[in-house]
Amino acid sequence: MVLSSQCIMQPKPKKMRIKVNGKLGKGVVPKDVVLYIISRLTAAGATGYFIEFAGEVFEQMSMEGRMTVCNMSIEMGARGGMIAPDETTFAYIKGREKAPNGEAWDKALAYWKTLKTDEGAAFDIEYEYNAADIEPMITYGTNPGMGMGITRHIPSAAEAGGSKASYEKSLNYMGFREQDEMLGKKVDYVFIGSCTNGRIEDFRAFASIVKGRKKADHVTAWIVPGSHIVEQQIKEEGILDILTAAGFQLRQPGCSACLAMNDDKIPAGKYAVSTSNRNFEGRQGPGARTLLASPLVAAAAAVTGVVTDPRSLMAE
């Protein structure tokens, strides 16, 4: 469609605003914010909508963090996720290779400043959450909405809602039971990468946890930069040295284990803590068991070999 017409046909979507107030706690990062939101809305909760993410948490978030959040809008069914442009946005764009310059920049900037939502604009539906309620997240099931705070227990079918048979099928596939704790569960693979968390800030976060520690012996770790540019930055910033000292190696930039189209497949029955965006049955390989999480949770699992709260490995 795009190649033949330069267009995407899109009927006007319904409008959803999701506001998250307050400041994120230690060890809580944008990936946790979006996993939290999806756990509240479910995998179908935003179907037919475009979402505007608003509130202090997003105003304070870096561009890469905003990209992580918007990337997973589809996982709650929304075709689009947006965050209003602000000084953070403009600073990110200025000076980049294809950014407008000189007079064109001034024109563009003036236009971009008009793009935020008007005061009092009406949305078809709005949700509001507090940063204080968000802890490091992890998924336990077979869709991105089946996630919870890492210190919690897997809900019962009744608590989860929806079809009991489908819920049981999901837990059965994962080899988990209702009320199980996630903390302490053995991890076989760790994957950091994907379009969701394959940017330089994600690798900085990963390195901050593994620095001075060693990869757990039984864990296979795939460290996959999102692009050659990120790979280059990882080297320039000394992150590669930190990773190497801890027993990690970089792999070729690409989608890798997110969807197992190449050889980076998780074997059947094995558990992978993954910074990607989808944990469907067989997503990372037939029989693979995916636990979606942030780069901090992935790093913590990589060095301890079990599902671990990253805050327990961070300085006060």
Add this chain to the structure above:
Amino acid sequence: MAYDKFTILRSTAVPMPIENVDTDQIIPARFLKATERKGFGDNLFRDWRYEADGTPKKDFVLNNPIYSGKILVGGKNFGSGSSREHAAWAIYDYGFRCVVSSFFADIFKNNSLNIGILPVQISAGFLDKIFTAIEADPKTALEVNLEAQRITILSTGESESFEINGYKKHNLMNGYDDIDYLQSMKADIESFAAKSIY
């Protein structure tokens, strides 16, 4: 004409009372490297359908000869997850022309419409009725009437209406797709593109 016109379909139906059927199940990623649409039906629900060594899984509905037909009936949020258009291709290539559910994921719904599969969205109650009817009699026949926007359980006459976007309905009834429509608007598209802001 991009695909066969859809007017009235009378057929038995294959029941899949599973919620949140995602497109990774419908067509796993490792099959997305093919460059032709033909043959995708062989890999429809591949990992639910076959063991790793290719043996059919006895318990899976597509391997059970008592169920057949051009209609697939799925639990709510059918087609969720990845946008892969190949999911709709696999369903069409296998032989289905209609998917019935109480809720469809948005992108899958559009991909289906574009290829000539009619997604029929009905109430949770009527979906239950259909599953119950098929469970009692695997040869339960359904009639899907696009013009009247009505789906009927033929043995009992119970029916329900369904919604469909007028433009999509017109396309489906005539075998057109979005590209035909967009091509007809070329001049408008070009004049809009010429009005760049910066």
